[in-house]
Amino acid sequence: LKVLAALPPSLRDAPARTGQRFHLDVPGWFRETAPPPALAELARAVWRDRMVELRYRRGDREVTRTLAPYGLVLKNGVWYLVGRIGDAWRTYRVDRVVDVEVGAAGFDRDEGFDLGAYWREQAGAFLRELLRERVTVRLGPAGLRTLRHLVDAPFVYTEAVDAAGPPDEQGRLVLRLPVESIDVAYNQLLALGPEVEVLAPPRLRARFAEAARRAAALYTDPPPDGQR
Known part of the structure:
Protein backbone atom coordinates (compact mmCIF):
# COMPACT_ATOMS: atom_id res chain seq x y z
CA LEU A 1 0.00 0.00 0.00
CA LYS A 2 2.84 2.40 0.77
CA VAL A 3 4.44 1.65 -2.57
CA LEU A 4 1.17 2.23 -4.40
CA ALA A 5 0.61 5.52 -2.58
CA ALA A 6 4.07 6.69 -3.64
CA LEU A 7 3.44 6.00 -7.32
CA PRO A 8 2.36 8.80 -9.64
CA PRO A 9 -1.36 8.68 -10.57
CA SER A 10 -0.58 7.35 -14.05
CA LEU A 11 1.01 4.23 -12.57
CA ARG A 12 -1.29 3.47 -9.63
CA ASP A 13 -3.39 1.06 -11.64
CA ALA A 14 -0.30 -0.78 -12.92
CA PRO A 15 -0.56 -3.74 -10.46
CA ALA A 16 -4.21 -4.32 -11.36
CA ARG A 17 -3.51 -3.99 -15.08
CA THR A 18 -0.60 -6.40 -14.79
CA GLY A 19 -2.72 -8.90 -12.87
CA GLN A 20 -5.33 -8.76 -15.62
CA ARG A 21 -2.79 -9.50 -18.31
CA PHE A 22 -0.15 -11.80 -16.79
CA HIS A 23 -0.40 -14.83 -14.54
CA LEU A 24 2.54 -16.95 -13.40
CA LEU A 130 21.76 -31.89 -2.92
CA LEU A 131 22.82 -34.46 -5.51
CA ARG A 132 24.98 -36.51 -3.19
CA GLU A 133 24.28 -40.03 -4.45
CA ARG A 134 25.47 -41.57 -7.71
CA VAL A 135 23.76 -44.18 -9.87
CA THR A 136 25.05 -45.93 -12.99
CA VAL A 137 22.61 -46.71 -15.78
CA ARG A 138 22.65 -48.05 -19.34
CA LEU A 139 20.26 -46.40 -21.80
CA GLY A 140 19.40 -46.64 -25.46
CA PRO A 141 18.48 -43.71 -27.71
CA ALA A 142 14.82 -43.62 -26.57
CA GLY A 143 15.83 -43.66 -22.92
CA LEU A 144 18.33 -40.88 -23.47
CA ARG A 145 15.71 -38.66 -25.09
CA THR A 146 13.33 -39.13 -22.15
CA LEU A 147 16.00 -38.86 -19.47
CA ARG A 148 16.67 -35.25 -20.44
CA HIS A 149 13.22 -34.34 -19.07
CA LEU A 150 13.50 -36.37 -15.86
CA VAL A 151 16.78 -35.21 -14.32
CA ASP A 152 16.91 -32.46 -11.69
CA ALA A 153 18.80 -29.94 -13.82
CA PRO A 154 20.08 -29.69 -17.41
CA PHE A 155 23.72 -29.92 -16.31
CA VAL A 156 23.08 -33.38 -14.85
CA TYR A 157 22.17 -34.74 -18.27
CA THR A 158 24.77 -32.77 -20.22
CA GLU A 159 27.71 -33.61 -17.97
CA ALA A 160 26.75 -37.29 -17.73
CA VAL A 161 26.51 -37.66 -21.52
CA ASP A 162 29.78 -35.76 -22.07
CA ALA A 163 31.58 -38.04 -19.60
CA ALA A 164 30.18 -41.25 -21.09
CA GLY A 165 32.23 -43.47 -23.34
CA PRO A 166 31.19 -44.51 -26.84
CA PRO A 167 27.88 -46.40 -27.25
CA ASP A 168 27.93 -50.18 -27.38
CA GLU A 169 26.92 -52.24 -30.40
CA GLN A 170 23.25 -51.71 -29.50
CA GLY A 171 23.66 -47.95 -29.35
CA ARG A 172 23.39 -47.80 -25.56
CA LEU A 173 25.39 -45.50 -23.32
CA VAL A 174 26.52 -46.06 -19.75
CA LEU A 175 25.93 -42.93 -17.67
CA ARG A 176 26.86 -42.07 -14.10
CA LEU A 177 24.18 -39.75 -12.77
CA PRO A 178 24.20 -37.60 -9.61
CA VAL A 179 20.89 -37.93 -7.75
CA GLU A 180 19.42 -36.59 -4.55
CA SER A 181 18.76 -40.02 -3.06
CA ILE A 182 18.22 -43.62 -4.07
CA ASP A 183 14.47 -43.22 -3.51
CA VAL A 184 14.35 -40.18 -5.79
CA ALA A 185 16.39 -41.98 -8.43
CA TYR A 186 14.03 -44.96 -8.28
CA ASN A 187 10.97 -42.80 -8.86
CA GLN A 188 12.61 -40.82 -11.66
CA LEU A 189 14.14 -43.72 -13.55
CA LEU A 190 11.10 -45.95 -13.18
CA ALA A 191 9.38 -43.67 -15.68
CA LEU A 192 11.82 -44.97 -18.33
CA GLY A 193 10.50 -48.51 -18.01
CA PRO A 194 12.46 -50.98 -20.17
CA GLU A 195 14.47 -48.16 -21.74
CA VAL A 196 16.85 -48.12 -18.76
CA GLU A 197 18.99 -50.73 -17.04
CA VAL A 198 20.29 -49.83 -13.59
CA LEU A 199 23.82 -51.12 -13.09
CA ALA A 200 24.67 -49.66 -9.68
CA PRO A 201 24.29 -49.37 -6.78
CA PRO A 202 23.21 -52.95 -6.12
CA ARG A 203 20.32 -52.00 -3.85
CA LEU A 204 18.76 -49.85 -6.57
CA ARG A 205 19.29 -52.55 -9.20
CA ALA A 206 17.55 -55.01 -6.86
CA ARG A 207 14.56 -52.67 -6.52
CA PHE A 208 14.26 -52.43 -10.30
CA ALA A 209 14.55 -56.20 -10.66
CA GLU A 210 11.70 -56.63 -8.20
CA ALA A 211 9.61 -54.00 -10.00
CA ALA A 212 10.22 -55.81 -13.30
CA ARG A 213 9.13 -59.14 -11.79
CA ARG A 214 5.95 -57.58 -10.43
CA ALA A 215 5.18 -55.91 -13.76
CA ALA A 216 5.78 -59.14 -15.67
CA ALA A 217 3.44 -61.02 -13.33
CA LEU A 218 0.63 -58.63 -14.19
CA TYR A 219 0.84 -59.60 -17.87
CA THR A 220 1.40 -63.34 -17.55
CA ASP A 221 -2.32 -64.10 -17.71
CA PRO A 222 -5.10 -62.35 -19.64
CA PRO A 223 -7.08 -59.72 -17.71
CA PRO A 224 -10.06 -60.90 -15.64
CA ASP A 225 -13.43 -61.31 -17.35
CA GLY A 226 -15.26 -58.01 -17.65
CA GLN A 227 -12.00 -56.00 -17.60
CA ARG A 228 -11.01 -56.53 -21.23
Missing part, protein backbone atom coordinates in the same frame (compact mmCIF):
# COMPACT_ATOMS: atom_id res chain seq x y z
CA ASP A 25 1.50 -20.56 -12.82
CA VAL A 26 4.76 -22.04 -11.55
CA PRO A 27 4.02 -25.69 -10.70
CA GLY A 28 3.78 -28.30 -13.42
CA TRP A 29 0.45 -29.80 -14.43
CA PHE A 30 0.79 -32.87 -12.28
CA ARG A 31 2.61 -31.44 -9.28
CA GLU A 32 0.97 -31.23 -5.87
CA THR A 33 0.31 -27.54 -5.28
CA ALA A 34 -0.55 -27.54 -1.57
CA PRO A 35 1.91 -25.28 0.31
CA PRO A 36 4.25 -26.90 2.87
CA PRO A 37 2.89 -26.78 6.44
CA ALA A 38 5.74 -24.55 7.68
CA LEU A 39 5.41 -21.99 4.88
CA ALA A 40 2.97 -19.62 6.61
CA GLU A 41 5.04 -19.36 9.81
CA LEU A 42 8.24 -18.85 7.86
CA ALA A 43 6.61 -16.18 5.71
CA ARG A 44 5.55 -14.28 8.83
CA ALA A 45 9.04 -14.54 10.25
CA VAL A 46 10.57 -13.32 6.98
CA TRP A 47 8.15 -10.39 6.83
CA ARG A 48 8.80 -9.38 10.47
CA ASP A 49 12.56 -10.07 10.49
CA ARG A 50 12.25 -12.54 13.37
CA MET A 51 14.76 -15.23 14.27
CA VAL A 52 13.53 -18.80 13.85
CA GLU A 53 14.51 -22.23 15.10
CA LEU A 54 14.00 -25.00 12.55
CA ARG A 55 13.78 -28.73 12.91
CA TYR A 56 14.81 -29.93 9.46
CA ARG A 57 14.76 -33.38 7.90
CA ARG A 58 18.11 -34.24 6.35
CA GLY A 59 18.15 -37.74 4.95
CA ASP A 60 17.06 -40.14 7.69
CA ARG A 61 17.75 -37.76 10.58
CA GLU A 62 16.57 -34.42 11.90
CA VAL A 63 18.76 -31.41 12.65
CA THR A 64 18.00 -28.17 14.48
CA ARG A 65 19.15 -24.77 13.23
CA THR A 66 18.62 -21.24 14.54
CA LEU A 67 18.83 -18.63 11.80
CA ALA A 68 17.76 -15.27 10.46
CA PRO A 69 15.21 -15.91 7.69
CA TYR A 70 15.96 -13.48 4.86
CA GLY A 71 13.64 -14.66 2.12
CA LEU A 72 11.56 -17.33 0.44
CA VAL A 73 12.06 -18.53 -3.14
CA LEU A 74 9.58 -20.53 -5.22
CA LYS A 75 11.41 -22.67 -7.77
CA ASN A 76 9.42 -25.00 -10.04
CA GLY A 77 6.68 -25.32 -7.43
CA VAL A 78 9.12 -25.99 -4.56
CA TRP A 79 9.61 -23.43 -1.78
CA TYR A 80 13.08 -22.69 -0.39
CA LEU A 81 14.08 -20.63 2.65
CA VAL A 82 17.21 -18.50 2.46
CA GLY A 83 18.64 -17.74 5.88
CA ARG A 84 21.75 -16.54 7.63
CA ILE A 85 23.60 -18.30 10.44
CA GLY A 86 26.33 -16.03 11.69
CA ASP A 87 28.17 -14.94 8.56
CA ALA A 88 27.10 -17.98 6.52
CA TRP A 89 24.16 -18.18 4.14
CA ARG A 90 22.08 -21.34 4.04
CA THR A 91 19.23 -22.63 1.85
CA TYR A 92 16.57 -25.10 3.03
CA ARG A 93 13.68 -26.82 1.31
CA VAL A 94 10.56 -25.73 3.16
CA ASP A 95 8.79 -29.07 2.68
CA ARG A 96 11.54 -30.67 4.76
CA VAL A 97 11.02 -28.38 7.72
CA VAL A 98 9.45 -30.57 10.40
CA ASP A 99 8.77 -27.74 12.84
CA VAL A 100 9.45 -24.03 13.09
CA GLU A 101 9.46 -21.80 16.17
CA VAL A 102 9.43 -18.07 15.58
CA GLY A 103 11.40 -16.30 18.29
CA ALA A 104 10.61 -13.01 19.98
CA ALA A 105 13.99 -11.60 19.00
CA GLY A 106 14.41 -9.83 15.71
CA PHE A 107 17.51 -9.44 13.59
CA ASP A 108 19.09 -6.51 11.79
CA ARG A 109 18.62 -7.16 8.11
CA ASP A 110 21.52 -6.46 5.78
CA GLU A 111 19.81 -4.01 3.44
CA GLY A 112 22.43 -4.69 0.79
CA PHE A 113 21.37 -8.32 0.49
CA ASP A 114 19.83 -9.07 -2.93
CA LEU A 115 17.71 -12.21 -2.73
CA GLY A 116 17.44 -12.60 -6.50
CA ALA A 117 21.17 -12.21 -7.06
CA TYR A 118 21.94 -14.63 -4.23
CA TRP A 119 19.61 -17.24 -5.69
CA ARG A 120 21.07 -16.98 -9.15
CA GLU A 121 24.59 -17.41 -7.79
CA GLN A 122 23.80 -20.22 -5.40
CA ALA A 123 21.11 -22.25 -7.16
CA GLY A 124 23.55 -24.33 -9.17
CA ALA A 125 25.87 -24.94 -6.23
CA PHE A 126 22.92 -25.75 -3.98
CA LEU A 127 21.57 -28.31 -6.43
CA ARG A 128 24.97 -29.94 -6.78
CA GLU A 129 25.15 -30.18 -2.98
Whole structure:
Protein backbone atom coordinates (compact mmCIF):
# COMPACT_ATOMS: atom_id res chain seq x y z
CA LEU A 1 0.00 0.00 0.00
CA LYS A 2 2.84 2.40 0.77
CA VAL A 3 4.44 1.65 -2.57
CA LEU A 4 1.17 2.23 -4.40
CA ALA A 5 0.61 5.52 -2.58
CA ALA A 6 4.07 6.69 -3.64
CA LEU A 7 3.44 6.00 -7.32
CA PRO A 8 2.36 8.80 -9.64
CA PRO A 9 -1.36 8.68 -10.57
CA SER A 10 -0.58 7.35 -14.05
CA LEU A 11 1.01 4.23 -12.57
CA ARG A 12 -1.29 3.47 -9.63
CA ASP A 13 -3.39 1.06 -11.64
CA ALA A 14 -0.30 -0.78 -12.92
CA PRO A 15 -0.56 -3.74 -10.46
CA ALA A 16 -4.21 -4.32 -11.36
CA ARG A 17 -3.51 -3.99 -15.08
CA THR A 18 -0.60 -6.40 -14.79
CA GLY A 19 -2.72 -8.90 -12.87
CA GLN A 20 -5.33 -8.76 -15.62
CA ARG A 21 -2.79 -9.50 -18.31
CA PHE A 22 -0.15 -11.80 -16.79
CA HIS A 23 -0.40 -14.83 -14.54
CA LEU A 24 2.54 -16.95 -13.40
CA ASP A 25 1.50 -20.56 -12.82
CA VAL A 26 4.76 -22.04 -11.55
CA PRO A 27 4.02 -25.69 -10.70
CA GLY A 28 3.78 -28.30 -13.42
CA TRP A 29 0.45 -29.80 -14.43
CA PHE A 30 0.79 -32.87 -12.28
CA ARG A 31 2.61 -31.44 -9.28
CA GLU A 32 0.97 -31.23 -5.87
CA THR A 33 0.31 -27.54 -5.28
CA ALA A 34 -0.55 -27.54 -1.57
CA PRO A 35 1.91 -25.28 0.31
CA PRO A 36 4.25 -26.90 2.87
CA PRO A 37 2.89 -26.78 6.44
CA ALA A 38 5.74 -24.55 7.68
CA LEU A 39 5.41 -21.99 4.88
CA ALA A 40 2.97 -19.62 6.61
CA GLU A 41 5.04 -19.36 9.81
CA LEU A 42 8.24 -18.85 7.86
CA ALA A 43 6.61 -16.18 5.71
CA ARG A 44 5.55 -14.28 8.83
CA ALA A 45 9.04 -14.54 10.25
CA VAL A 46 10.57 -13.32 6.98
CA TRP A 47 8.15 -10.39 6.83
CA ARG A 48 8.80 -9.38 10.47
CA ASP A 49 12.56 -10.07 10.49
CA ARG A 50 12.25 -12.54 13.37
CA MET A 51 14.76 -15.23 14.27
CA VAL A 52 13.53 -18.80 13.85
CA GLU A 53 14.51 -22.23 15.10
CA LEU A 54 14.00 -25.00 12.55
CA ARG A 55 13.78 -28.73 12.91
CA TYR A 56 14.81 -29.93 9.46
CA ARG A 57 14.76 -33.38 7.90
CA ARG A 58 18.11 -34.24 6.35
CA GLY A 59 18.15 -37.74 4.95
CA ASP A 60 17.06 -40.14 7.69
CA ARG A 61 17.75 -37.76 10.58
CA GLU A 62 16.57 -34.42 11.90
CA VAL A 63 18.76 -31.41 12.65
CA THR A 64 18.00 -28.17 14.48
CA ARG A 65 19.15 -24.77 13.23
CA THR A 66 18.62 -21.24 14.54
CA LEU A 67 18.83 -18.63 11.80
CA ALA A 68 17.76 -15.27 10.46
CA PRO A 69 15.21 -15.91 7.69
CA TYR A 70 15.96 -13.48 4.86
CA GLY A 71 13.64 -14.66 2.12
CA LEU A 72 11.56 -17.33 0.44
CA VAL A 73 12.06 -18.53 -3.14
CA LEU A 74 9.58 -20.53 -5.22
CA LYS A 75 11.41 -22.67 -7.77
CA ASN A 76 9.42 -25.00 -10.04
CA GLY A 77 6.68 -25.32 -7.43
CA VAL A 78 9.12 -25.99 -4.56
CA TRP A 79 9.61 -23.43 -1.78
CA TYR A 80 13.08 -22.69 -0.39
CA LEU A 81 14.08 -20.63 2.65
CA VAL A 82 17.21 -18.50 2.46
CA GLY A 83 18.64 -17.74 5.88
CA ARG A 84 21.75 -16.54 7.63
CA ILE A 85 23.60 -18.30 10.44
CA GLY A 86 26.33 -16.03 11.69
CA ASP A 87 28.17 -14.94 8.56
CA ALA A 88 27.10 -17.98 6.52
CA TRP A 89 24.16 -18.18 4.14
CA ARG A 90 22.08 -21.34 4.04
CA THR A 91 19.23 -22.63 1.85
CA TYR A 92 16.57 -25.10 3.03
CA ARG A 93 13.68 -26.82 1.31
CA VAL A 94 10.56 -25.73 3.16
CA ASP A 95 8.79 -29.07 2.68
CA ARG A 96 11.54 -30.67 4.76
CA VAL A 97 11.02 -28.38 7.72
CA VAL A 98 9.45 -30.57 10.40
CA ASP A 99 8.77 -27.74 12.84
CA VAL A 100 9.45 -24.03 13.09
CA GLU A 101 9.46 -21.80 16.17
CA VAL A 102 9.43 -18.07 15.58
CA GLY A 103 11.40 -16.30 18.29
CA ALA A 104 10.61 -13.01 19.98
CA ALA A 105 13.99 -11.60 19.00
CA GLY A 106 14.41 -9.83 15.71
CA PHE A 107 17.51 -9.44 13.59
CA ASP A 108 19.09 -6.51 11.79
CA ARG A 109 18.62 -7.16 8.11
CA ASP A 110 21.52 -6.46 5.78
CA GLU A 111 19.81 -4.01 3.44
CA GLY A 112 22.43 -4.69 0.79
CA PHE A 113 21.37 -8.32 0.49
CA ASP A 114 19.83 -9.07 -2.93
CA LEU A 115 17.71 -12.21 -2.73
CA GLY A 116 17.44 -12.60 -6.50
CA ALA A 117 21.17 -12.21 -7.06
CA TYR A 118 21.94 -14.63 -4.23
CA TRP A 119 19.61 -17.24 -5.69
CA ARG A 120 21.07 -16.98 -9.15
CA GLU A 121 24.59 -17.41 -7.79
CA GLN A 122 23.80 -20.22 -5.40
CA ALA A 123 21.11 -22.25 -7.16
CA GLY A 124 23.55 -24.33 -9.17
CA ALA A 125 25.87 -24.94 -6.23
CA PHE A 126 22.92 -25.75 -3.98
CA LEU A 127 21.57 -28.31 -6.43
CA ARG A 128 24.97 -29.94 -6.78
CA GLU A 129 25.15 -30.18 -2.98
CA LEU A 130 21.76 -31.89 -2.92
CA LEU A 131 22.82 -34.46 -5.51
CA ARG A 132 24.98 -36.51 -3.19
CA GLU A 133 24.28 -40.03 -4.45
CA ARG A 134 25.47 -41.57 -7.71
CA VAL A 135 23.76 -44.18 -9.87
CA THR A 136 25.05 -45.93 -12.99
CA VAL A 137 22.61 -46.71 -15.78
CA ARG A 138 22.65 -48.05 -19.34
CA LEU A 139 20.26 -46.40 -21.80
CA GLY A 140 19.40 -46.64 -25.46
CA PRO A 141 18.48 -43.71 -27.71
CA ALA A 142 14.82 -43.62 -26.57
CA GLY A 143 15.83 -43.66 -22.92
CA LEU A 144 18.33 -40.88 -23.47
CA ARG A 145 15.71 -38.66 -25.09
CA THR A 146 13.33 -39.13 -22.15
CA LEU A 147 16.00 -38.86 -19.47
CA ARG A 148 16.67 -35.25 -20.44
CA HIS A 149 13.22 -34.34 -19.07
CA LEU A 150 13.50 -36.37 -15.86
CA VAL A 151 16.78 -35.21 -14.32
CA ASP A 152 16.91 -32.46 -11.69
CA ALA A 153 18.80 -29.94 -13.82
CA PRO A 154 20.08 -29.69 -17.41
CA PHE A 155 23.72 -29.92 -16.31
CA VAL A 156 23.08 -33.38 -14.85
CA TYR A 157 22.17 -34.74 -18.27
CA THR A 158 24.77 -32.77 -20.22
CA GLU A 159 27.71 -33.61 -17.97
CA ALA A 160 26.75 -37.29 -17.73
CA VAL A 161 26.51 -37.66 -21.52
CA ASP A 162 29.78 -35.76 -22.07
CA ALA A 163 31.58 -38.04 -19.60
CA ALA A 164 30.18 -41.25 -21.09
CA GLY A 165 32.23 -43.47 -23.34
CA PRO A 166 31.19 -44.51 -26.84
CA PRO A 167 27.88 -46.40 -27.25
CA ASP A 168 27.93 -50.18 -27.38
CA GLU A 169 26.92 -52.24 -30.40
CA GLN A 170 23.25 -51.71 -29.50
CA GLY A 171 23.66 -47.95 -29.35
CA ARG A 172 23.39 -47.80 -25.56
CA LEU A 173 25.39 -45.50 -23.32
CA VAL A 174 26.52 -46.06 -19.75
CA LEU A 175 25.93 -42.93 -17.67
CA ARG A 176 26.86 -42.07 -14.10
CA LEU A 177 24.18 -39.75 -12.77
CA PRO A 178 24.20 -37.60 -9.61
CA VAL A 179 20.89 -37.93 -7.75
CA GLU A 180 19.42 -36.59 -4.55
CA SER A 181 18.76 -40.02 -3.06
CA ILE A 182 18.22 -43.62 -4.07
CA ASP A 183 14.47 -43.22 -3.51
CA VAL A 184 14.35 -40.18 -5.79
CA ALA A 185 16.39 -41.98 -8.43
CA TYR A 186 14.03 -44.96 -8.28
CA ASN A 187 10.97 -42.80 -8.86
CA GLN A 188 12.61 -40.82 -11.66
CA LEU A 189 14.14 -43.72 -13.55
CA LEU A 190 11.10 -45.95 -13.18
CA ALA A 191 9.38 -43.67 -15.68
CA LEU A 192 11.82 -44.97 -18.33
CA GLY A 193 10.50 -48.51 -18.01
CA PRO A 194 12.46 -50.98 -20.17
CA GLU A 195 14.47 -48.16 -21.74
CA VAL A 196 16.85 -48.12 -18.76
CA GLU A 197 18.99 -50.73 -17.04
CA VAL A 198 20.29 -49.83 -13.59
CA LEU A 199 23.82 -51.12 -13.09
CA ALA A 200 24.67 -49.66 -9.68
CA PRO A 201 24.29 -49.37 -6.78
CA PRO A 202 23.21 -52.95 -6.12
CA ARG A 203 20.32 -52.00 -3.85
CA LEU A 204 18.76 -49.85 -6.57
CA ARG A 205 19.29 -52.55 -9.20
CA ALA A 206 17.55 -55.01 -6.86
CA ARG A 207 14.56 -52.67 -6.52
CA PHE A 208 14.26 -52.43 -10.30
CA ALA A 209 14.55 -56.20 -10.66
CA GLU A 210 11.70 -56.63 -8.20
CA ALA A 211 9.61 -54.00 -10.00
CA ALA A 212 10.22 -55.81 -13.30
CA ARG A 213 9.13 -59.14 -11.79
CA ARG A 214 5.95 -57.58 -10.43
CA ALA A 215 5.18 -55.91 -13.76
CA ALA A 216 5.78 -59.14 -15.67
CA ALA A 217 3.44 -61.02 -13.33
CA LEU A 218 0.63 -58.63 -14.19
CA TYR A 219 0.84 -59.60 -17.87
CA THR A 220 1.40 -63.34 -17.55
CA ASP A 221 -2.32 -64.10 -17.71
CA PRO A 222 -5.10 -62.35 -19.64
CA PRO A 223 -7.08 -59.72 -17.71
CA PRO A 224 -10.06 -60.90 -15.64
CA ASP A 225 -13.43 -61.31 -17.35
CA GLY A 226 -15.26 -58.01 -17.65
CA GLN A 227 -12.00 -56.00 -17.60
CA ARG A 228 -11.01 -56.53 -21.23
